[in-house]
Amino acid sequence: MMNDYLALCMLPQMERLPSDSKSLEDDFQRYLVHHLGRFQGCNPYFLYEAISLTIRDRVMSNWRDTWVRHTKKGTRRGYYLSLEFLIGRSLGNHLLNLDILNETDKAMHSYALRLEELLDQEHDAGLGNGGLGRLAACFMDSCATLQLPVLGYGIRYEYGMFRQHIENGEQIESPDHWLRDGNPWELERPEYTQRIHFGGRTEHFIDNQGIGRGRWVGTEDVLAIPYDVPISGYQNDTVNTLRLWKATATDEFNLEEFNAGSYTESVAAKNSAEHITMVLYPNDSSENGKELRLRQQYFLASASLQDIIARWDQVEGSDYSNFAAQNVFQLNDTHPSVAVAELMRILLDEKRMEWDEAWDITSKTMAYTNHTLLPEALEKWPVSIFEKLMPRILEIIYEINARFLHDVSFHWPADVERQQRMSIIEEGEQKLVRMAYLAIVGSFSVNGVAAIHSELLKQGLFHDFYEMWPEKFNNKTNGVTPRRWMAHANPEMSRLISENIGTDWIADLSKIEMLKSFTTKKHRKFQKAWYIAKQLNKQRLAELVMQECGVQFDINAMFDVQVKRIHEYKRQLLNVLHVIHLYNRIKRGDTESWTNRCILIGGKAAPGYYMAKLIIKLVNAVADVVNNDPDVGDKLKLVFFPNYRVSSMEIIAPGADLSEQTSTAGKEASGTGNMKFMMNGAVTIGTYDGANIEILEAVGDDNFFLFGLKEDEIEDLRQHYHPQTYIDSDSDLQAVLQLLECGHFSDCSVGCFDPIIQSLKNRNDPWMTLADFRSYVDTQEKVSIAYQNRERWINMSIMNCASSGFFSTDRTMEEYNRDIWKLETSRD
Numbered sequence: 001m002m003n004d005y006l007a008l009c010m011l012p013q014m015e016r017l018p019s020d021s022k023s024l025e026d027d028f029q030r031y032l033v034h035h036l037g038r039f040q041g042c043n044p045y046f047l048y049e050a051i052s053l054t055i056r057d058r059v060m061s062n063w064r065d066t067w068v069r070h071t072k073k074g075t076r077r078g079y080y081l082s083l084e085f086l087i088g089r090s091l092g093n094h095l096l097n098l099d100i101l102n103e104t105d106k107a108m109h110s111y112a113l114r115l116e117e118l119l120d121q122e123h124d125a126g127l128g129n130g131g132l133g134r135l136a137a138c139f140m141d142s143c144a145t146l147q148l149p150v151l152g153y154g155i156r157y158e159y160g161m162f163r164q165h166i167e168n169g170e171q172i173e174s175p176d177h178w179l180r181d182g183n184p185w186e187l188e189r190p191e192y193t194q195r196i197h198f199g200g201r202t203e204h205f206i207d208n209q210g211i212g213r214g215r216w217v218g219t220e221d222v223l224a225i226p227y228d229v230p231i232s233g234y235q236n237d238t239v240n241t242l243r244l245w246k247a248t249a250t251d252e253f254n255l256e257e258f259n260a261g262s263y264t265e266s267v268a269a270k271n272s273a274e275h276i277t278m279v280l281y282p283n284d285s286s287e288n289g290k291e292l293r294l295r296q297q298y299f300l301a302s303a304s305l306q307d308i309i310a311r312w313d314q315v316e317g318s319d320y321s322n323f324a325a326q327n328v329f330q331l332n333d334t335h336p337s338v339a340v341a342e343l344m345r346i347l348l349d350e351k352r353m354e355w356d357e358a359w360d361i362t363s364k365t366m367a368y369t370n371h372t373l374l375p376e377a378l379e380k381w382p383v384s385i386f387e388k389l390m391p392r393i394l395e396i397i398y399e400i401n402a403r404f405l406h407d408v409s410f411h412w413p414a415d416v417e418r419q420q421r422m423s424i425i426e427e428g429e430q431k432l433v434r435m436a437y438l439a440i441v442g443s444f445s446v447n448g449v450a451a452i453h454s455e456l457l458k459q460g461l462f463h464d465f466y467e468m469w470p471e472k473f474n475n476k477t478n479g480v481t482p483r484r485w486m487a488h489a490n491p492e493m494s495r496l497i498s499e500n501i502g503t504d505w506i507a508d509l510s511k512i513e514m515l516k517s518f519t520t521k522k523h524r525k526f527q528k529a530w531y532i533a534k535q536l537n538k539q540r541l542a543e544l545v546m547q548e549c550g551v552q553f554d555i556n557a558m559f560d561v562q563v564k565r566i567h568e569y570k571r572q573l574l575n576v577l578h579v580i581h582l583y584n585r586i587k588r589g590d591t592e593s594w595t596n597r598c599i600l601i602g603g604k605a606a607p608g609y610y611m612a613k614l615i616i617k618l619v620n621a622v623a624d625v626v627n628n629d630p631d632v633g634d635k636l637k638l639v640f641f642p643n644y645r646v647s648s649m650e651i652i653a654p655g656a657d658l659s660e661q662t663s664t665a666g667k668e669a670s671g672t673g674n675m676k677f678m679m680n681g682a683v684t685i686g687t688y689d690g691a692n693i694e695i696l697e698a699v700g701d702d703n704f705f706l707f708g709l710k711e712d713e714i715e716d717l718r719q720h721y722h723p724q725t726y727i728d729s730d731s732d733l734q735a736v737l738q739l740l741e742c743g744h745f746s747d748c749s750v751g752c753f754d755p756i757i758q759s760l761k762n763r764n765d766p767w768m769t770l771a772d773f774r775s776y777v778d779t780q781e782k783v784s785i786a787y788q789n790r791e792r793w794i795n796m797s798i799m800n801c802a803s804s805g806f807f808s809t810d811r812t813m814e815e816y817n818r819d820i821w822k823l824e825t826s827r828d
């Protein structure tokens with residue numbers, strides 16, 4: 001490979017392109033006509049493409065300069081390894097970061113185009129399932145804004161998160177071919193292609209130093225081609241890189257088959273190689289153990305590590321004594337954790353290190369973040385699949401485990417049970433590799449994503465490991481980026497805030513606290529303006545709801561919103577039960593001092609998750625009855641919002657009054673939707689779970705509606721949970737269940753919601769939904785009363801936004817950097 005870093009450095013400084021509206025106009029036209037070969041009156045997507053290429057040009061010189069700065073000899077760098085980056089749209093984000101929104105708007109005006117409509121042409125980059133993937137994207141944004149030398153590594157899925165539409169009330173999935181029209185926000189860099197091994201077998205030999213070694217032979221290789229995505233920082237001339245890998249076949253692979261006379265087979269081989277990065281797995285909380293998924297994981301880990309090692313060799317040479325001092329890897333859940341073994345393989349087999357030296361480097365550079373407490377979401381791969389796909393990696397995992405168990409027996413002599421509990425290999429009918437244990441053993445840092453979650457990891461799931469290595473464990477409470485989730489998504493409130501406290505909050509959200517003083521009587525004008533901004537945002541949301549669901553939302557009603565993946569533990573069912581309860585009240589005329597509500601529920605169900613899909617069907621069935629009953633009128637509306645994704649949240653969060661965070665205590669690791677709503681001035685109704693707890697602490701109990709059992713209460717109750725006792729003692733709950741049971745909402749067939757009713761009544765219901773029903777309904781009543789006092793509600797809304805400073809990913813990234821990464825920022 002050419003020494004392109006040095007070659008780059010000798011190029012003259014790249015010229016900075018002007019960003020006045022006239023220059024943008026000219027470039028836009030040049031791209032549209034001369035590059036894309038399109039003219040006015042063409043499909044609006046091309047207009048979007050032309051303006052994106054125009055803006056991308058304005059990112060390039062900073063991108064190059066940042067890359068050169070980060071790859072300088074001696075620079076310590078961080079790498080964020082993740083199977084998911086849920087980026088959403090990019091154009092609007094870059095316009096904000098480059099501070100050229102107004103000039104671009106002007107330029108488009110001169111062609112009688114509306115910038116907003118062009119922004120709306122962009123396909124979401126939906127390369128993630130939910131919280132974990134979106135968190136990775138927010139982290140990238142904050143690293144660029146803080147000028148941290150962090151490089152993201154992920155997979156360039158040809159098909160992102162499936163598109164959801166609703167037919168007869170049911171979820172129908174269709175493929176999301178987001179790249180069909182091209183993607184102006186990626187740059188193919190075939191010069192950094194890597195070769196990934198699969199299959200084959202291992203051999204053992206003694207090298208000329210007399211050291212026993214393994215090697216991996218007879219492999220079927222696949223190529224990894226990087227596509228770089230620019231991540232601009234907020235008005236700071238910094239552009240970091242997200243490197244996404246695409247799989248293709250090697251040339252030899254094709255050639256061998258071709259020489260054997262089978263042209264079509266050689267093309268088929270290409271196909272099977274390209275399958276690796278074809279599609280994102282749409283599971284967000286349970287492992288389905290598919291071989292292709294493990295292939296994706298190893299593909300990402302191997303391509304990224306080889307890329308980093310190649311750069312090391314090029315810039316630093318063959319001396320690895322500083323490698324651990326200059327590199328740190330953050331593993332986003334266990335998904336990329338095979339990186340622990342892959343780094344060992346590279347150092348042992350390719351760099352010819354001895355085990356202890358290689359292990360010293362590996363265990364000083366890997367750090368692991370856990371994102372879930374649900375046992376069914378913990379990855380365990382059959383040893384047999386490992387053996388087939390990557391036999392050399394399996395050997396290395398066995399060796400890591402043998403040495404680790406030796407340490408365990410040293411710590412706790414003769415405690416065989418503990419050794420079995422802690423072993424990376426789970427024995428049984430089928431042997432399994434416990435990926436979380438591999439990650440913990442191989443990492444110097446293990447963190448959870450909210451205070452309670454990190455505590456529960458230490459007490460429960462990872463207790464043995466905590467006893468062995470207490471110093472590894474730490475908490476890093478999640479956040480969200482205020483650029484996308486406030487400045488970009490909520491221009492109305494952002495303008496109001498900036499007029500009153502200046503614009504510093506956008507890059508330093510702790511400043512938002514200054515808004516707290518605006519809740520006093522002398523700031524009535526501000527409060528009125530806040531209310532108007534919220535109403536405008538609600539209008540925007542109401543229009544979207546009309547367009548997507550055909551239901552009229554009245555902006556004077558309370559907008560009560562629950563959007564997130566559909567899962568039993570998140571308890572969308574509580575929300576539905578409450579809707580049915582309100583419906584019952586309307587039907588029996590119990591509507592004194594009523595608060596009108598428009599309830600929106602949205603989210604995708606994993607395609608194989610039967611109960612989640614049935615919950616979607618129930619929401620639609622209840623919505624059908626409620627919205628079409630003339631007795632109900634404006635008092636109550638319910639919609640299921642289809643195809644919930646990043647770009648829809650940008651309209652939903654600003655338009656929400658009430659944020660629903662109803663998970664069973666102890667089950668939601670953190671939640672991040674809760675933070676987006678808070679930032680946009682919605683008030684939360686939530687359980688004592690995940691980051692809800694920290695939100696409550698920040699905003700105070702006057703400005704938060706807490707309900708339900710706490711984690712320890714849930715666990716105490718679990719042994720003797722009798723749903724029937726809650727039913728027997730609660731006539732409202734009886735009425736709700738009766739209506740459900742009698743088939744009132746079952747236009748499908750009588751009894752089609754029976755599995756839901758049964759799960760609620762089951763003594764083994766893991767989510768203990770009925771135990772929290774009374775508390776939820778009573779608390780919702782308090783919400784209704786609070787909403788009627790407009791002044792009080794406005795101040796609660798302001799207080800929520802004003803207290804959201806802690807929940808910026810800038811703060812989260814500063815903590816990762818302070819405690820784990822220890823990188824130098826160019827800001828220092």
Ligand code: 26W
Nearest residue numbers: 131132284285286371377449669670671672
């Ligand atoms: C292997 C299948 C699978 C795929 C994804 C299992 C588990 C996952 C993720 C861990 C699911 C996820 O997105 N977890 C969410 O992570 C967010 C960011 O930390 C948290 O805010 C959410 O509470 C957590 O559910």
